[in-house]
Amino acid sequence: MYKYIAKRILLMIPTLIGAAVLVFFLLRIIPGDVCELRLAGTGLYADPAEIELCRENLGLNDHIMVQFADFVIGFFILDLGDSMWTGKPITFELGLRFQLSLQVAFMATFVAVIISIPLGVISAVKQDTWIDYVVRCFSIFGIAIPSFWLGIMIILGLLIITQAWTGVPWMPPIEYVSPFEDLGANLAQLIWPAVATGYRYSAVATRMTRSALLEVLREDYIRTARAKGLLEKLVINRHALKNSLLPVVTIIGIEFAFLMGGLVVTEQVFNLNGLGKLFVESVLNNDYNLTQALVMIVVMVFVVTNFVVDLFYAWLDPRIRYS
Amino acid sequence: MAVVTESIVEGKLEAPSEDKTWGEMAMKMTRKYPLGAFGAVIVVVMIFLAIFANVISPYDPEANAFEFMLTAPDGQFWMGTDQFGRDILTRIIYGSRTALFVGFSCAIIGASVGLVLGVGSAYFGGRFDLFFQRVMDVFMAFPLIIMALAVVSIFGTGTQNVIIAITIPFIPRCARVVRSSALAIREIPYVDAARALGFTHSRIILRHMVPNVMAPFLIMLTAFVGQAILLEASLSYLGLGVQEPTPAWGLMLQGGAEEYAESAPWVAIWPGVAISLAVFGFNLFGDALRDALDPKLRQQ
Numbered sequence: 001m002y003k004y005i006a007k008r009i010l011l012m013i014p015t016l017i018g019a020a021v022l023v024f025f026l027l028r029i030i031p032g033d034v035c036e037l038r039l040a041g042t043g044l045y046a047d048p049a050e051i052e053l054c055r056e057n058l059g060l061n062d063h064i065m066v067q068f069a070d071f072v073i074g075f076f077i078l079d080l081g082d083s084m085w086t087g088k089p090i091t092f093e094l095g096l097r098f099q100l101s102l103q104v105a106f107m108a109t110f111v112a113v114i115i116s117i118p119l120g121v122i123s124a125v126k127q128d129t130w131i132d133y134v135v136r137c138f139s140i141f142g143i144a145i146p147s148f149w150l151g152i153m154i155i156l157g158l159l160i161i162t163q164a165w166t167g168v169p170w171m172p173p174i175e176y177v178s179p180f181e182d183l184g185a186n187l188a189q190l191i192w193p194a195v196a197t198g199y200r201y202s203a204v205a206t207r208m209t210r211s212a213l214l215e216v217l218r219e220d221y222i223r224t225a226r227a228k229g230l231l232e233k234l235v236i237n238r239h240a241l242k243n244s245l246l247p248v249v250t251i252i253g254i255e256f257a258f259l260m261g262g263l264v265v266t267e268q269v270f271n272l273n274g275l276g277k278l279f280v281e282s283v284l285n286n287d288y289n290l291t292q293a294l295v296m297i298v299v300m301v302f303v304v305t306n307f308v309v310d311l312f313y314a315w316l317d318p319r320i321r322y323s
Numbered sequence: 324m325a326v327v328t329e330s331i332v333e334g335k336l337e338a339p340s341e342d343k344t345w346g347e348m349a350m351k352m353t354r355k356y357p358l359g360a361f362g363a364v365i366v367v368v369m370i371f372l373a374i375f376a377n378v379i380s381p382y383d384p385e386a387n388a389f390e391f392m393l394t395a396p397d398g399q400f401w402m403g404t405d406q407f408g409r410d411i412l413t414r415i416i417y418g419s420r421t422a423l424f425v426g427f428s429c430a431i432i433g434a435s436v437g438l439v440l441g442v443g444s445a446y447f448g449g450r451f452d453l454f455f456q457r458v459m460d461v462f463m464a465f466p467l468i469i470m471a472l473a474v475v476s477i478f479g480t481g482t483q484n485v486i487i488a489i490t491i492p493f494i495p496r497c498a499r500v501v502r503s504s505a506l507a508i509r510e511i512p513y514v515d516a517a518r519a520l521g522f523t524h525s526r527i528i529l530r531h532m533v534p535n536v537m538a539p540f541l542i543m544l545t546a547f548v549g550q551a552i553l554l555e556a557s558l559s560y561l562g563l564g565v566q567e568p569t570p571a572w573g574l575m576l577q578g579g580a581e582e583y584a585e586s587a588p589w590v591a592i593w594p595g596v597a598i599s600l601a602v603f604g605f606n607l608f609g610d611a612l613r614d615a616l617d618p619k620l621r622q623q
């Protein structure tokens with residue numbers, strides 16, 4: 001087991017280095033740099049000497065390999081550096097948005113779990129009946145609907161409904177309020193993006209619950225449980241569901257990791273200032289440091305989640321451990 | 324016992340399947356996979372609309388007509404018009420061309436490259452496989468939106484570059500699935516036999532191994548079409564994808580859907596319905612295909 005863990009940790013390093021190389025050189029192929037954008041981006045005349053000075057200050061004139069070494073070493077000693085666009089530390093820029101992204105991710109996960117597990121179970125137990133078809137259509141639709149469009153529809157629906165009921169159209173507030181200051185205002189803003197992304201997310205989890213449960217229901221020990229006269233409810237809840245939740249937990253974990261940085265489009269619709277928006281801004285501003293830091297964080301979360309999931313599997317299922 | 328006899332009877336009935344016509348086979352599949360058949364109908368309708376767009380559509384998809392700006396749906400414009408006075412129904416019909424073109428290009432290129440790489444990786448094994456898997460890991464972990472932004476910043480926006488941006492992350496996903504199937508196939512004696520006969524590596528990979536991993540390949544391919552349509556819509560919505568005046572569903576939502584959402588909701592509603600239905604159709608079809616092709620998941 002220790003050998004397995006050590007091997008898996010060692011295998012994470014090349015992936016991280018590969019991602020570092022990819023993002024570093026990809027960003028530098030993009031024409032223009034942050035200094036040109038900052039000084040001449042508005043179309044005004046900018047003194048070439050000033051641009052040169054800015055590049056010198058940001059270290060953009062160093063040899064490319066020196067820049068790369070700085071970036072990789074910085075990442076390993078956990079010093080992310082400063083944003084090239086705002087000049088503030090990257091940890092500060094992240095801190096501003098992290099709370100919001102984390103909260104939306106948690107809320108969306110909550111929505112997904114309460115929808116998906118009951119629906120997945122019903123669908124599997126009633127396999128090939130009309131209930132199963134309805135649930136499957138509902139979940140496939142969740143994957144098919146673009147969550148940004150669902151977001152637009154939610155806002156539109158709110159406007160129309162509030163207009164009809166109270167006469168005054170109401171929209172979710174745009175200004176972010178911490179849940180510790182005013183929980184009501186916070187939820188009024190964030191519940192909608194959580195529902196829009198949670199539906200999509202639940203669709204993936206419902207399908208996973210259904211297929212995992214169907215597989216478990218064919219196992220011999222389920223037949224044994226039924227043969228000894230156990231109530232069908234107990235067979236499903238105690239014997240089958242527990243053993244089928246593993247892949248569901250996996251998919252929830254992976255989707256959660258994705259939600260942290262992947263809500264670019266949904267944030268756009270709801271005008272949220274989260275990590276996804278920061279991501280797009282940093283690339284558009286040619287803010288190398290910030291983009292690199294964000295990409296490395298996302299890749300790191302992805303790699304670590306996969307590692308934990310594999311470890312979890314190996315721990316629960318000895319057949320994987322020894323193969 | 325009842326189950327066994329039933330399946331035997333079914334087996335007898337299915338035996339002379341060569342004599343069946345296409346229609347009969349379609350009927351059988353419809354009975355077995357009603358949802359899949361429904362998905363297939365949506366896909367066929369969409370392909371039909373895309374091919375005959377210029378015959379079916381009532382108006383020109385790109386010509387502005389400001390005198391009809393933001394007209395509500397009526398007898399003349401069934402889905403209303405957008406802020407340039409263009410008929411939304413027409414643009415949705417033409418938009419299916421863009422969606423299908425991007426969807427199929429990304430799926431076919433991504434899945435095919437992934438197929439060859441996945442089988443090759445399993446066939447050669449050893450260090451090559453280990454190295455190759457790490458490269459695939461990097462591309463799987465790399466955020467799609469950054470890839471898309473980088474492709475767009477380097478090559479510019481446009482349909483072709485959207486296809487590049489979407490195809491890149493598809494390759495490792497397909498390669499990984501295909502590789503795990505190919506690993507099992509490599510152990511089957513006929514591969515050794517082919518090697519012993521002195522066939523070249525490329526011949527063994529392409530002629531002997533690739534045909535045997537067609538099931539996971541086709542499953543990935545159909546899943547990719549729906550995903551690609553959805554990703555293209557998202558990228559176009561962000562302004563990183565297909566550009567005006569080309570009719571594309573995601574772009575129609577970007578154009579002014581939010582600004583006019585309250586006064587002209589039809590601008591925001593119809594393109595989203597089109598995207599959802601198209602992806603829904605491909606996913607239903609893909610699910611049925613997976614059930615039919617994957618013996619492990621085949622319903623008993």
